[in-house]
C-alpha cells in the first residue's frame with residue numbers, strides 16, 4: 001500500500017469518526033439521573049414531555065479523547081467506535097487479504113454504518129473484489145429484553161434509546177456518500193434471531209459483533225462463528241462496556257472449548273484470531 005492510499009485511509013477514519021470536527025456540540029436528551037435533585041426533576045419532567053414528543057436536551061461535547069476511544073454516541077459521525085477500533089478492523093482485513101483467508105466480512109449491529117463502510121473501503125484499496133460486506137441490523141434499534149430466555153439482559157434499557165434507531169435508507173445513503181455502495185454490499189434487515197439463522201452467507205473471514213446485549217451477542221455467535229474460517233478474526237465491540245455482552249462471549253467460548261487468546265483493542269473492544277474449527 002503506498003503513501004497516498006494510507007493518507008486516504010487516515011482521512012477516511014477521521015471523517016467517519018468525526019475526529020476532524022472536534023468540539024462540535026451535540027444536543028442529547030437528558031436520560032440519566034446524576035444524583036442531584038435538579039437532575040432528578042429534569043428526568044421526571046422529560047418523562048412527562050416524552051409522551052408529547054418533546055424533550056429537554058443538554059449540550060454534550062465530543063472531545064478528541066472520545067473519538068479516539070469510541071467513548072460517546074457522537075452527533076454527526078457515521079460510527080460511534082473510535083479511531084483505535086477502526087485501526088483494529090484495518091489490521092484484521094489486511095491480514096485476511098494478505099493470507100487469502102476465505103470468506104466475507106460482516107458486522108452485526110451497524111448503527112449509521114461507519115465500521116462497515118470502512119471494511120468496504122479497505123477491500124477496495126486492497127483490490128479485493130471477491131468478498132461481500134454484510135450489514136446486519138434491525139435498522140430500528142435494539143430489541144426489548146427477553147428476560148425469560150436471556151436473564152442476563154434483565155432491565156436492559158437499550159431498546160428505549162431513540163438515538164440507536166437508524167433506518168436502512170440512512171445507512172445506504174451513508175455508503176453512497178463515500179462511494180461505497182455496490183452489489184458486494186448486502187443488507188440483512190431485521191432482528192438477528194430472524195435474519196442470521198438463514199442468512200445466505202457461506203463463509204466469513206471477519207465477524208464483528210456490535211449488538212450490545214447478551215441476546216444480540218449470543219445470536220451472532222451461534223449463527224455466525226461456525227462460518228468463520230480458521231485464520232479469520234472475530235471482534236467483540238462491547239466486551240468492556242456491557243456485562244451481558246462479555247458474559248455471552250464467555251458462555252459461548254466455554255460451551256465450545258474455544259481457548260484462542262483474547263486481545264484487547266481499547267477499553268471496550270476485544271478480538272481474537274480463530275485457530276481451530278469449532
Ligand SMILES: C[S@@+](CC[C@H](N)C(=O)[O-])C[C@H]1O[C@@H](n2cnc3c(N)ncnc32)[C@H](O)[C@@H]1O
Pocket residue numbers: 078079080081107108109110111112113114115116136137138139140141142143164165166190191192193210211212213215216
Ligand atoms: C452500538 S450500535 C452499533 C454501532 C456501530 N457498530 C458503529 O460502528 O457505530 C448497536 C446496533 O445494533 C443493532 N442491534 C442490536 N441488537 C440487535 C438485534 N438483536 N437485532 C438487530 N439489530 C440489533 C441496533 O439497531 C444498533 O444499530
